[in-house]
Amino acid sequence: xxxxxxxxxxxxxxxxxxxxxxxxxxxxxxxxxxxxxxxxxxxxxxxxxxxxxxxxxxxxxxxxxxxxxxxxxxxxxxxxxxxxxxxxxxxxxxxxxxxxxxxxxxxxxxxxxxxxxxxxxxxxxxxxxxxxxxxxxxxxxxxxxxxxxxxxxxxxxxxxxxxxxxxxxxxxxxxxxxxxxxxxxxxxxxxxxxxxxxxxxxxxxxxxxxxxxxxxxxxxxxxxxxxxxxxxxxxxxxxxxxxxxxxxxxxxxxxxxxxxxxxxxxxxxxxxxxxxxxxxxxxxxxxxxxxxxxxxxxxxxxxxxxxxxxxxxxxxxxxxxxxxxxxxxxxxxxxxxxxxxxxxxxxxxxxxxxxxxxxxxxxxxxxxxxxxxxxxxxxxxxxxxxxxxxxxxxxxxxxxxxxxxxxxxxxxxxxxxxxxxxxxxxxxxxxxxxxxxxxxxxxxxxxxxxxxxxxxxxxxxxxxxxxxxxxxxxxxxxxxxxxxxxxxxxxxxxxxxxxxxxxxx
Amino acid sequence: xxxxxxxxxxxxxxxxxxxxxxxxxxxxxxxxxxxxxxxxxxxxxxxxxxxxxxxxxxxxxxxxxxxxxxxxxxxxxxxxxxxxxxxxxxxxxxxxxxxxxxxxxxxxxxxxxxxxxxxxxxxxxxxxxxxxxxxxxxxxxxxxxxxxxxxxxxxxxxxxxxxxxxxxxxxxxxxxxxxxxxxxxxxxxxxxxxxxxxxxxxxxxxxxxxxxxxxxxxxxxxxxxxxxxxxxxxxxxxxxxxxxxxxxxxxxxxxxxxxxxxxxxxxxxxxxxxxxxxxxxxxxxxxxxxxxxxxxxxxxxxxxxxxxxxxxxxxxxxxxxxxxxxxxxxxxxxxxxxx
Numbered sequence: 001x002x003x004x005x006x007x008x009x010x011x012x013x014x015x016x017x018x019x020x021x022x023x024x025x026x027x028x029x030x031x032x033x034x035x036x037x038x039x040x041x042x043x044x045x046x047x048x049x050x051x052x053x054x055x056x057x058x059x060x061x062x063x064x065x066x067x068x069x070x071x072x073x074x075x076x077x078x079x080x081x082x083x084x085x086x087x088x089x090x091x092x093x094x095x096x097x098x099x100x101x102x103x104x105x106x107x108x109x110x111x112x113x114x115x116x117x118x119x120x121x122x123x124x125x126x127x128x129x130x131x132x133x134x135x136x137x138x139x140x141x142x143x144x145x146x147x148x149x150x151x152x153x154x155x156x157x158x159x160x161x162x163x164x165x166x167x168x169x170x171x172x173x174x175x176x177x178x179x180x181x182x183x184x185x186x187x188x189x190x191x192x193x194x195x196x197x198x199x200x201x202x203x204x205x206x207x208x209x210x211x212x213x214x215x216x217x218x219x220x221x222x223x224x225x226x227x228x229x230x231x232x233x234x235x236x237x238x239x240x241x242x243x244x245x246x247x248x249x250x251x252x253x254x255x256x257x258x259x260x261x262x263x264x265x266x267x268x269x270x271x272x273x274x275x276x277x278x279x280x281x282x283x284x285x286x287x288x289x290x291x292x293x294x295x296x297x298x299x300x301x302x303x304x305x306x307x308x309x310x311x312x313x314x315x316x317x318x319x320x321x322x323x324x325x326x327x328x329x330x331x332x333x334x335x336x337x338x339x340x341x342x343x344x345x346x347x348x349x350x351x352x353x354x355x356x357x358x359x360x361x362x363x364x365x366x367x368x369x370x371x372x373x374x375x376x377x378x379x380x381x382x383x384x385x386x387x388x389x390x391x392x393x394x395x396x397x398x399x400x401x402x403x404x405x406x407x408x409x410x411x412x413x414x415x416x417x418x419x420x421x422x423x424x425x426x427x428x429x430x431x432x433x434x435x436x437x438x439x440x441x442x443x444x445x446x447x448x449x450x451x452x453x454x455x456x457x458x459x460x461x462x463x464x465x466x467x468x469x470x471x472x473x474x475x476x477x478x479x480x481x482x483x484x485x486x487x488x489x490x491x492x493x494x495x496x497x498x499x500x501x502x503x504x505x
Numbered sequence: 506x507x508x509x510x511x512x513x514x515x516x517x518x519x520x521x522x523x524x525x526x527x528x529x530x531x532x533x534x535x536x537x538x539x540x541x542x543x544x545x546x547x548x549x550x551x552x553x554x555x556x557x558x559x560x561x562x563x564x565x566x567x568x569x570x571x572x573x574x575x576x577x578x579x580x581x582x583x584x585x586x587x588x589x590x591x592x593x594x595x596x597x598x599x600x601x602x603x604x605x606x607x608x609x610x611x612x613x614x615x616x617x618x619x620x621x622x623x624x625x626x627x628x629x630x631x632x633x634x635x636x637x638x639x640x641x642x643x644x645x646x647x648x649x650x651x652x653x654x655x656x657x658x659x660x661x662x663x664x665x666x667x668x669x670x671x672x673x674x675x676x677x678x679x680x681x682x683x684x685x686x687x688x689x690x691x692x693x694x695x696x697x698x699x700x701x702x703x704x705x706x707x708x709x710x711x712x713x714x715x716x717x718x719x720x721x722x723x724x725x726x727x728x729x730x731x732x733x734x735x736x737x738x739x740x741x742x743x744x745x746x747x748x749x750x751x752x753x754x755x756x757x758x759x760x761x762x763x764x765x766x767x768x769x770x771x772x773x774x775x776x777x778x779x780x781x782x783x784x785x786x787x788x789x790x791x792x793x794x795x796x797x798x799x800x801x802x803x804x805x806x807x808x809x810x811x812x813x814x815x816x817x818x819x820x821x822x823x824x825x826x827x828x829x830x831x832x833x834x835x836x837x838x839x840x841x842x843x844x
Contacts, residue, residue, distance in 0.1 A: 329730055330735055350728060350729075357721075361729070362733050
């Protein structure tokens with residue numbers, strides 16, 4: 001470890017969005033020539049942090065040091081000028097332009113300032129592509145015709161076309177085959193040998209083992225560990241940091257004595273090709289069943305397929321013994337299913353509307369006579385549902401976008417409560433919810449179950465599943481590798497299963 | 506080695522700064538401000554008209570004329586407002602008005618009298634709306650493209666029916682509706698139709714499940730789908746509704762002009778979209794206001810009237826319209842960004 005000063009020092013970076021604090025005093029330091037891995041679950045703050053680093057977001061607080069000087073990254077161009085390039089997961093290439101045009105987009109090689117020297121750009125691009133080990137990509141081809149892996153190479157060539165000292169790679173291996181990943185790692189090795197620093201984001205631990213030098217773990221917008229040695233930190237410790245127990249978690253007690261009524265939801269052999277293997281599941285009123293697994297283990301896909309938002313390739317879903325029409329959300333809702341999706345703002349909420357209208361949207365026929373809305377009945381019913389969940393502020397006319405993350409989630413739950421739903425599907429119920437507000441949400445979910453709802457929940461936070469669910473299904477790569485009552489499992493056992501458990505195929 | 510770098514935080518739940526009770530009042534007030542500002546513009550225009558041409562402009566006959574002219578495009582705009590609120594667009598309204606007006610005034614149709622003409626106009630409008638709606642809702646076509654195709658085809662068909670000739674209406678009952686004798690307390694029947702369509706439109710958008718679903722689909726189609734709303738059926742109904750409004754407008758135009766022409770309804774799509782947008786309906790969907798749309802129509806019609814009275818050519822009118830659209834959108838963006 002050379003005692004040279006870090007290339008990049010981010011300290012105390014804080015960034016809030018309406019309703020949630022995405023980054024809360026994050027520190028990150030990166031040395032020249034190292035691969036610094038950034039680990040964290042969805043919503044941990046990784047994307048926000050790299051957007052701050054790329055100049056796309058301005059931090060509310062905190063400082064950024066670059067080669068010993070304090071800098072402000074006002075815009076992506078400013079970051080680029082300093083030598084910070086970012087390769088986003090969703091590639092930001094223009095499909096209609098050629099490879100070379102994309103590489104030099106925004107800093108075209110020109111004569112007299114405006115005549116584009118296309119040939120020079122193509123020659124220079126060919127050299128960059130060769131350096132990246134992909135001489136077969138034709139600089140004149142349209143980017144839209146390339147494979148995802150090739151597009152990623154083009155993105156990287158674009159980064160290298162600048163004088164870069166730091167490259168941020170956001171889940172670069174997600175779209176790649178194993179041998180393409182090998183090539184990616186070779187490129188990363190070449191870059192670091194030249195003294196370029198790489199910030200590498202991934203949730204695949206084995207990759208981090210292979211190429212990482214140091215690891216910073218983010219969780220709930222905070223760096224829970226900084227600069228761990230990537231090769232020697234035990235897997236279990238890293239995963240525990242990512243998904244780990246938080247002292248602020250308070251889980252409600254499980255009711256002890258229970259007679260088990262007949263199942264309300266039965267899932268038989270439900271599967272989707274390439275997403276998850278045939279799954280059997282029964283859910284009884286009053287029961288909370290949790291699906292535990294890492295990102296990409298098929299958790300959300302299972303919930304959405306049960307709900308009819310995705311069409312299954314095999315199997316069936318039964319409610320009260322009656323088969324649901326496959327691939328129909330309306331059939332599922334009519335049968336008594338309700339979904340609180342992972343992306344609350346994009347998939348559940350009408351952000352321009354009031355709390356009342358967000359709550360009543362699934363039950364409008366109850367307040368209407370031949371299509372005519374009884375608005376005071378609607379307001380009263382919505383208020384009753386939101387009060388039952390102690391949604392704050394207690395104002396049915398408040399625009400839903402002004403609520404905090406936890407209260408927005410309560411608005412979604414109130415929607416299904418009002419609908420009289422019997423099976424609640426919760427996808428990452430505490431995502432984007434401030435840590436302090438989570439315990440209350442857990443209590444709400446448990447209370448709904450005690451009132452006779454059946455709950456199927458997905459969470460990437462193992463303690464959350466173990467603390468809240470009665471029964472846990474552990475998923476790995478679309479397969480259920482273990483099923484057990486939550487009391488019989490502990491965090492380490494689940495983490496071992498999630499990481500190493502062999503799929504039952 | 507583990508180095509915890511962030512200290513544990515206090516567990517006080519944070520509320521977002523805007524979440525104080527009462528903030529909805531400012532939203533309600535802002536909606537009123539928007540309506541008031543449109544009323545202000547309209548008042549200013551009336552003032553300008555009254556000053557530049559005091560006798561002609563404020564004459565009862567002229568006011569009746571302005572309102573009559575506003576009626577045809579106004580009915581179209583009510584339908585358009587629904588479509589835009591749902592996140593869609595209907596570029597075919599002008600062409601549908603043309604097709605419905607010529608189909609309803611062919612010699613063959615006129616044999617069936619008043620009811621035949623009215624029925625045909627409405628049916629053609631609804632039929633075109635049905636085609637639009639099926640293509641968009643179930644054929645997964647982009648509304649812009651589907652209705653652009655309808656624009657071209659309906660205009661072409663209208664030309665084919667008329668062969669470019671004006672089809673004179675010879676049915677007494679229809680022609681009488683446009684005459685002064687049929688005015689009730691000074692209100693032309695066409696204006697009454699406009700008023701009824703407006704009131705029904707307002708009620709449907711603000712007081713029914715249909716209106717609520719329209720707003721939900723426009724605000725977040727994916728959320729609407731996952732909340733159990735049949736988004737495709739709703740989209741179909743919306744284009745049907747727009748077609749229906751076009752059919753009614755076509756009938757009004759037949760009454761107004763005593764004829765059917767394939768050039769009818771030229772650029773109505775732009776006028777209707779512009780009126781809806783300056784009225785405060787979001788082009789991206791999720792928020793719509795019938796009141797605003799109607800005020801938008803009245804503003805545009807009044808401008809046209811004032812310019813005509815002052816013998817200004819239509820080119821100047823067009824420039825003024827463009828400037829007003831830009832100004833209105835800029836003002837709206839400012840009000841929106843202060844949210």
